[in-house]
Amino acid sequence: MFTKILIANRGEIACRVIDTCRRLGVQTVAVYSDADAHARHVAMADEAVHIGGPAPKDSYLKGKVIIAAAKATGAQAIHPGYGFLSENPDFVDAVEAAGLTFIGPSAKAIRAMGLKDAAKALMEKAGVPVVPGYHGADQDPDHLAKEAGKIGYPALIKAVAGGGGKGMRLVEAPGAFAAALESAQGEARTAFGNPDVLIEKYIQQPRHIELQVFGDGTRAVHLYERDCSLQRRHQKVIEEAPAPGMTPEMRAAMGEAAVRAAEAIGYAGAGTIEFIVDGSDGLRPDRFWFMEMNTRLQVEHPVTEAITGIDLVEWQLRVASGEPLPATQDEIQLNGHAFEARLYAEDVPAGFLPATGTLAHLKFPAGARSETGVRPGDTISPWYDPMIAKIIVHGPTRDISLTQLASALDATEVAGSVTNLAFLAALARHKGFAKGEVDTGLIARDLASLTEVAPADLTVKALASLGAAGLATGGAPFAGFALWQPLGRKIRLDGIDAILEVTGPASARITIDGQTADCRLMNGQWWVNGAPSGGRIVLTPGHVSIFGRGAHYFIIPDPLARETSATGSDLTLSPMPGLVKAVFVTAGQAVAAGDRLAVLEAMKMEHTLTAARDGTVAEVLVTAGTQVEAGAALVRLEEVAE
Ligand code: ADP
Ligand code: ADP
Ligand code: MG
Numbered sequence: 315m316f317t318k319i320l321i322a323n324r325g326e327i328a329c330r331v332i333d334t335c336r337r338l339g340v341q342t343v344a345v346y347s348d349a350d351a352h353a354r355h356v357a358m359a360d361e362a363v364h365i366g367g368p369a370p371k372d373s374y375l376k377g378k379v380i381i382a383a384a385k386a387t388g389a390q391a392i393h394p395g396y397g398f399l400s401e402n403p404d405f406v407d408a409v410e411a412a413g414l415t416f417i418g419p420s421a422k423a424i425r426a427m428g429l430k431d432a433a434k435a436l437m438e439k440a441g442v443p444v445v446p447g448y449h450g451a452d453q454d455p456d457h458l459a460k461e462a463g464k465i466g467y468p469a470l471i472k473a474v475a476g477g478g479g480k481g482m483r484l485v486e487a488p489g490a491f492a493a494a495l496e497s498a499q500g501e502a503r504t505a506f507g508n509p510d511v512l513i514e515k516y517i518q519q520p521r522h523i524e525l526q527v528f529g530d531g532t533r534a535v536h537l538y539e540r541d542c543s544l545q546r547r548h549q550k551v552i553e554e555a556p557a558p559g560m561t562p563e564m565r566a567a568m569g570e571a572a573v574r575a576a577e578a579i580g581y582a583g584a585g586t587i588e589f590i591v592d593g594s595d596g597l598r599p600d601r602f603w604f605m606e607m608n609t610r611l612q613v614e615h616p617v618t619e620a621i622t623g624i625d626l627v628e629w630q631l632r633v634a635s636g637e638p639l640p641a642t643q644d645e646i647q648l649n650g651h652a653f654e655a656r657l658y659a660e661d662v663p664a665g666f667l668p669a670t671g672t673l674a675h676l677k678f679p680a681g682a683r684s685e686t687g688v689r690p691g692d693t694i695s696p697w698y699d700p701m702i703a704k705i706i707v708h709g710p711t712r713d714i715s716l717t718q719l720a721s722a723l724d725a726t727e728v729a730g731s732v733t734n735l736a737f738l739a740a741l742a743r744h745k746g747f748a749k750g751e752v753d754t755g756l757i758a759r760d761l762a763s764l765t766e767v768a769p770a771d772l773t774v775k776a777l778a779s780l781g782a783a784g785l786a787t788g789g790a791p792f793a794g795f796a797l798w799q800p801l802g803r804k805i806r807l808d809g810i811d812a813i814l815e816v817t818g819p820a821s822a823r824i825t826i827d828g829q830t831a832d833c834r835l836m837n838g839q840w841w842v843n844g845a846p847s848g849g850r851i852v853l854t855p856g857h858v859s860i861f862g863r864g865a866h867y868f869i870i871p872d873p874l875a876r877e878t879s880a881t882g883s884d885l886t887l888s889p890m891p892g893l894v895k896a897v898f899v900t901a902g903q904a905v906a907a908g909d910r911l912a913v914l915e916a917m918k919m920e921h922t923l924t925a926a927r928d929g930t931v932a933e934v935l936v937t938a939g940t941q942v943e944a945g946a947a948l949v950r951l952e953e954v955a956e
Contacts (some may be wrong), residue, residue: 315635316340317390319417320384321359321481323395324374325687326701327611331393332626340455343387345380347373347696354687362388366420368697369941374398381412391415391634393627397699400478400610403428408560417634418583419609420531426579427607431474431512437604442571442577445590445603447514450540459491461513468516471495473502473509479548480505483827484516519753521593523557524603525572526618526626529581530633535643536569537618537626543593543752544741546666549703551757552719552741554653555621557713557752561596565601575607583633584626586612594752613656613704616683620652621709651715652708655723655738659731662765667890667921668700674854679725682707682718694731696891697942698805702728716748729852729859729868736865740764767865771810776824776831776862777849778869779805779812780840781858785822786851787838807858808870812908884932886911886923886949888942895920896938898929899949903931911949912936923948 318341321328328344332355335342345358356362363383366373373379377399384392392409394400394417403421410416418424427433431449433793438444438761447469448461462469462485471494473481481502483494499509522545526537542550542559557563572587586608592601615626629640672693678684686703694700705722709715720742726735741747741764746756757764770778780786782805803826805812813825820835831842840847852859860867895913899905905925914921929951936948 315637316415316631317387318343318360318387319391319393319631320345320380320389320495321355321393321395322374322396322399323352323393324350324355325698326685326704327397327613327687329358329687330357330685331395331627334625334631337625338628338631340631341436343389345374345383347697349697351564351854352692354689354692359484361530363387368695370398370697377402377408381408381414383413384409384414384450389414391417391631393417393630395609396613399534401428401608404788415634417630419529419581419585421660422578423581424480424609426560427609429474429508429510430472430476430606431510433606434512434604436578437503437575439611440574442575443603445514445517445605447512449512453510455492455495458495458513459488460509462491463488465513465515465936470514470516471498471511472514472685473498473506474512475502475506475510477506479545481511482548504915504920508658517590517592517603518596519592519755519826520556521591521597522588522605523568523591524588524612525568526612526615527572527581527585527587528626528629528639529576529583529585530639530651531580531582532577533623533639534576534581535639535641536571536572537622537624537646537647538648539565539568540612540614540617541752542614543754544747545754546757547856548754550614550656552653552655552738553617554651554712554715555617556648556651557597561597561599564597564599564602568602570822571602571604575604581609583724584611584615584630589700610664614654616704616706617652617654617687620683620706621648621650622646627765636950650708650710651712651766652706653715653719654704654706655719655742656701657703657705657728657738658724659694659728660734661732661890662734662737663767664889666734668696668892669732670696670700673728673730674857675729675852675859676702677720677725677727678703679705682722684726696943702731702733712750716742724862727850727852727859727861728866729854732868733866736767737765739864740766747818757854770860770867770869771863772826772829772831773847773849774863774867775807775826776842777840777847777851777860778807778810778832778867779814779824779826779864781821781851781853781860782807782869783814785814785816785817786853787835810869854895884929884951884953885947886912886926886951888946888948889921889923890914891942891943892921894936894938894940894948895944897934897936899931899934899947901931901933905929905931905951914942925949925951927951929954929956 320343342359344362345365383770399405403424406416406421434444471483483498503509512724521543540555542553544552588605589602661667676690683706707718723739849863850861858869892914897912909925932952933950
């Protein structure tokens with residue numbers, strides 16, 4: 315076993331790797347950018363090396379600097395985590411040339427699977443079923459359109475170098491092909507520097523089922539499947555293992571295909587074979603097809619760890635240090651059911667825009683596994699993936715595990731940024747999902763109900779008033795209750811006008827809009843009008859948060875303190891922090907309402923900003939390549955003369 319390794323990553327996955335290293339007595343070296351100097355992974359590691367500026371290209375993607383840090387600190391190996399350099403074969407070559415061990419597959423195996431077209435061709439040869447389609451070299455638009463016609467519509471265009479759901483377009487009918495191709499190629503060129511695409515048959519009622527594999531360079535085993543069908547725009551939201559409705563025949567067929575795929579490329583370490591499954595008629599062994607292989611540890615690996623009891627990072631370290639595979643196929647048992655939910659700082663009502671903020675309050679549920687890279691007071695910066703944590707539960711059955719997930723999400727508290735927590739909780743309670751009726755279209759079909767937030771009711775408003783009055787936990791403020799008992803105290807919150815009278819040592823009467831809430835604190839919980847409120851009051855500077863009532867109610871005590879956004883109708887503002895990828899207009903140019911002004915990229919998504927009205931561009935305030943904050947002015951239109 316190694317005595318010291320360097321982790322070429324940040325956030326939750328760096329922390330996750332350090333956890334296992336500590337348990338195995340392996341020393342750890344963290345690397346960090348300017349934005350991460352005080353990050354959790356830096357604090358957890360035994361040593362840390364500063365590697366550059368906040369943009370990934372200036373730090374976490376600087377292979378040479380990272381290798382130099384490993385040499386300087388005496389690390390013997392480098393763990394790449396996921397994302398960043400984890401699937402970069404040139405980095406693997408450089409690590410090995412420096413006399414260090416890369417904790418992952420060979421550069422050759424990564425290259426074999428790096429491009430989706432080549433990987434499909436290779437898998438076809440190895441006898442693994444692949445999605446019917448065209449993955450040849452001819453990229454002529456007419457030729458591609460002809461191939462799509464042959465496969466039939468709906469068809470899917472995919473960037474061969476794609477990842478994270480980027481560069482993918484569903485085409486419903488031939489007429490839409492040309493435009494979809496152009497936009498897929500454009501996105502692929504900016505994101506991956508490679509515009510090439512392949513065409514696939516679009517599988518009906520698709521389910522994403524992937525197999526965790528592990529190889530020693532010659533032989534491979536699988537650690538069962540994960541179902542990742544709950545997706546939004548091709549990105550995973552909640553994952554589970556095993557897959558609902560899985561049959562022994564289907565599992566045997568998929569496991570065998572996955573092992574064959576891994577062995578065909580002499581795979582070493584942890585990897586994932588992703589299959590698309592036609593779920594329109596249950597799970598049938600002749601209805602799954604290879605999509606791609608991810609040659610790294612996967613974000614959702616904890617659900618596999620939960621059902622197998624195996625620490626995948628431990629296996630990675632042991633196999634990379636020269637040990638044989640720690641278990642044979644027969645020894646790998648499946649036990650119970652696990653779910654993982656990805657908690658993100660994102661603005662769901664605004665269309666899931668990535669958000670940033672300082673996490674003034676952060677509490678993870680007891681009884682669940684939480685993987686996180688942040689602590690209370692840490693910041694979600696615009697530079698990286700806005701993931702706050704992964705919440706993982708494991709129970710004896712799927713039903714029990716799903717109930718555990720719902721409770722765990724209810725018990726999670728984040729203040730300081732908007733999050734997708736209420737959305738995740740709504741998913742955990744979705745009736746079809748509970749029945750195991752999952753396919754990749756579920757979220758899109760039910761988006762309206764899944765993202766609906768109940769307005770603050772009397773109970774929420776009463777709890778917020780108690781919080782604002784400093785009475786959240788009873789105690790000291792009540793000691794003087796007699797002093798102001800006779801007087802109703804006015805509480806003004808954003809959207810709430812309340813009169814609060816303290817009526818006893820742990821009770822208050824609150825009147826809001828003519829309704830009365832009799833509040834009583836019992837065993838640490840506020841009861842309202844005779845019923846336990848279920849709500850938890852959390853105070854952070856300038857805000858009162860109410861958790862546990864289905865949504866996170868984030869209330870500003872003084873309505874005047876609310877930020878007044880300077881949204882002049884002439885200004886196009888950035889709706890989120892991000893990188894300006896392109897600007898399409900120049901000063902003096904005439905635009906019509908709906909015309910593209912600029913493209914903004916925030917992590918994995920591109921957002922097109924359009925003109926709100928007809929007019930003339932007065933000023934362009936940014937250039938492509940600029941990092942902007944939320945609310946930054948991008949383009950100004952000339953005032954319209956009255
Ligand atoms: P999975 O979530 O199944 O592990 P993904 O392809 O969604 O696989 O990506 C895994 C991680 O890799 C993401 O969480 C992210 O950190 C990184 N990543 C992948 N693609 C991109 C991308 N296009 N831009 C930025 N980060 C990416
Ligand atoms: P990425 O590299 O971006 O992860 P994938 O090829 O793994 O790209 O596809 C991402 C997602 O897109 C899948 O999980 C699935 O939901 C959907 N998808 C991919 N291929 C197909 C297909 N042929 N038919 C239907 N859905 C598909
Ligand atoms: Mg994928």
